[in-house]
Amino acid sequence: xxxxxxxxxxxxxxxxxxxxxxxxxxxxxxxxxxxxxxxxxxxxxxxxxxxxxxxxxxxxxxxxxxxxxxxxxxxxxxxxxxxxxxxxxxxxxxxxxxxxxxxxxxxxxxxxxxxxxxxxxxxxxxxxxxxxxxxxxxxxxxxxxxxxxxxxxxxxx
Amino acid sequence: xxxxxxxxxxxxxxxxxxxxxxxxxxxxxxxxxxxxxxxxxxxxxxxxxxxxxxxxxxxxxxxxxxxxxxxxxxxxxxxxxxxxxxxxxxxxxxxxxxxxxxxxxxxxxxxxxxxxxxxxxxxxxxxxxxxxxxxxxxxxxxxxxxxxxxxxxxxxxxxxxxxxxxxxxxxxxxxxxxxxxxxxxxxxxxxxxxxxxxxxxxxxxxxxxxxxxxxxxxxxxxxxxxxxxxxxxxxxxxxxxxxxxxxxxxxxxxxxxxxxxxxxxxxxxxxxxxxxxxxxxxxxxxxxxx
Ligand SMILES: Cc1cc2nc3c(=O)[nH]c(=O)nc-3n(C[C@H](O)[C@H](O)[C@H](O)COP(=O)(O)OP(=O)(O)OC[C@H]3O[C@@H](n4cnc5c(N)ncnc54)[C@H](O)[C@@H]3O)c2cc1C
Ligand code: FES
Ligand code: FES
Numbered sequence: 001x002x003x004x005x006x007x008x009x010x011x012x013x014x015x016x017x018x019x020x021x022x023x024x025x026x027x028x029x030x031x032x033x034x035x036x037x038x039x040x041x042x043x044x045x046x047x048x049x050x051x052x053x054x055x056x057x058x059x060x061x062x063x064x065x066x067x068x069x070x071x072x073x074x075x076x077x078x079x080x081x082x083x084x085x086x087x088x089x090x091x092x093x094x095x096x097x098x099x100x101x102x103x104x105x106x107x108x109x110x111x112x113x114x115x116x117x118x119x120x121x122x123x124x125x126x127x128x129x130x131x132x133x134x135x136x137x138x139x140x141x142x143x144x145x146x147x148x149x150x151x152x153x154x155x156x157x
Numbered sequence: 158x159x160x161x162x163x164x165x166x167x168x169x170x171x172x173x174x175x176x177x178x179x180x181x182x183x184x185x186x187x188x189x190x191x192x193x194x195x196x197x198x199x200x201x202x203x204x205x206x207x208x209x210x211x212x213x214x215x216x217x218x219x220x221x222x223x224x225x226x227x228x229x230x231x232x233x234x235x236x237x238x239x240x241x242x243x244x245x246x247x248x249x250x251x252x253x254x255x256x257x258x259x260x261x262x263x264x265x266x267x268x269x270x271x272x273x274x275x276x277x278x279x280x281x282x283x284x285x286x287x288x289x290x291x292x293x294x295x296x297x298x299x300x301x302x303x304x305x306x307x308x309x310x311x312x313x314x315x316x317x318x319x320x321x322x323x324x325x326x327x328x329x330x331x332x333x334x335x336x337x338x339x340x341x342x343x344x345x346x347x348x349x350x351x352x353x354x355x356x357x358x359x360x361x362x363x364x365x366x367x368x369x370x371x372x373x374x375x376x377x378x379x380x381x382x383x384x385x386x387x388x389x390x391x392x393x394x395x396x397x398x399x400x401x402x403x404x405x406x407x408x409x410x411x412x413x414x415x416x417x418x419x420x421x422x423x424x425x426x427x428x429x430x431x432x433x434x435x436x437x438x439x440x441x442x443x444x445x446x447x
Contacts, residue, residue, distance in 0.1 A: 066195060
């Protein structure tokens with residue numbers, strides 16, 4: 001019962017071996033097997049957005065994705081979003097604008113905004129709010145998060 | 158602890174059906190985007206022994222044009238793709254609007270049309286839209302393929318016309334006709350399931366209504382639809398009086414529940430208002446465009 005499955009996942013550009021129960025989600029694999037704890041577990045059922053990652057550049061909930069079903073899709077987590085250990089423009093905008101309170105929602109917010117800015121470097125307020133609509137901030141810091149993203153969009157203008 | 162022991166990733170529908178049929182009944186389940194199934198697995202609400210992932214089945218992906226000009230939406234098509242497809246215009250716009258109103262961008266990027274209709278949550282957005290558009294559901298099983306009209310596919314709370322070891326392969330849509338489609342959703346907060354939703358598909362030719370399809374979601378075990386209401390709207394050319402009468406008929410036929418989102422009484426009260434609002438918007442749009 002419950003034997004472990006072996007998968008090879010591409011995470012932040014590296015091939016990683018994962019040995020985990022068949023029921024393990026990508027979130028379990030990231031946090032408990034690979035020690036990549038930047039991706040957070042809030043609700044574990046798709047509602048809060050804290051576990052949001054990119055799969056082949058597209059948004060996904062790591063808590064709703066089985067590790068064994070990721071297949072060839074390349075995973076990018078918060079640890080890989082900056083590249084070379086630095087901060088990405090989205091991360092820098094959030095830091096500079098004080099858009100972080102406890103920080104629990106921040107990894108998911110960074111991923112959601114990174115996907116938006118990759119598609120549209122100059123999103124307006126409506127597009128920013130739409131892109132963040134799947135991310136809950138328990139500290140209710142939405143205004144600052146939206147303002148930080150607007151400022152980043154303004155810089156691209 | 159989960160008993161899940163295997164995850165299959167077949168490449169064809171036939172192979173997926175074989176794996177289902179060879180499994181241990183309810184203990185073998187299909188996995189689409191995982192948006193509902195993995196959440197249930199995490200919560201211990203389901204305990205499958207084997208999963209058959211549809212992720213590698215090419216045939217189920219994307220939206221194609223049929224020889225007759227109609228469209229075929231593969232079961233694994235994500236809500237995000239459906240929400241962005243400009244071929245879903247005219248009478249078929251109802252489907253595009255419904256897809257765009259599901260949850261949030263991340264869930265729309267994971268959830269699939271096949272998973273949504275197979276789970277058949279009565280508050281989900283596709284079921285009333287497919288009923289309004291009079292779509293058909295293509296099903297594959299050990300005996301081969303068959304088609305079921307969407308109006309017969311949804312049979313009860315979380316229950317569909319799918320038999321044992323059958324799966325949804327596609328949604329089939331007749332060629333779009335000039336006219337309009339709309340989807341209106343009343344919710345507690347944007348991104349939540351509907352309290353009440355109204356799906357409308359109207360074919361309009363030479364100032365006359367050739368066909369009207371109206372369905373209400375969130376108000377009973379299956380999408381609420383009455384041929385009589387459709388016919389009233391068609392014959393009355395979507396007029397205010399026909400809209401009022403259709404709304405009353407649907408409210409009387411509704412079988413809503415009290416739940417966390419709203420009471421049954423509230424839903425019954427809201428149905429006619431939402432139907433009238435949808436028809437007023439439709440008249441408005443037709444007067445500008447037709
Ligand atoms: C936070 C959140 C909010 C949501 N909000 C909404 C909303 O506002 N409106 C709305 O309509 N929906 C909403 N949903 C549902 C979502 O849009 C998906 O449609 C739904 O979760 C089904 O997901 P899936 O396609 O990933 O299927 P899965 O979760 O993989 O599967 C769902 C069920 O269908 C079965 N199944 C899957 N594919 C097939 C097939 N081809 N043939 C037969 N059986 C199949 C599976 O065995 C399983 O029982 C929400 C979901 C979440 C997580
Ligand atoms: S932990 Fe995945 S959405 Fe909340
Ligand atoms: S900063 Fe605390 S949850 Fe968003």
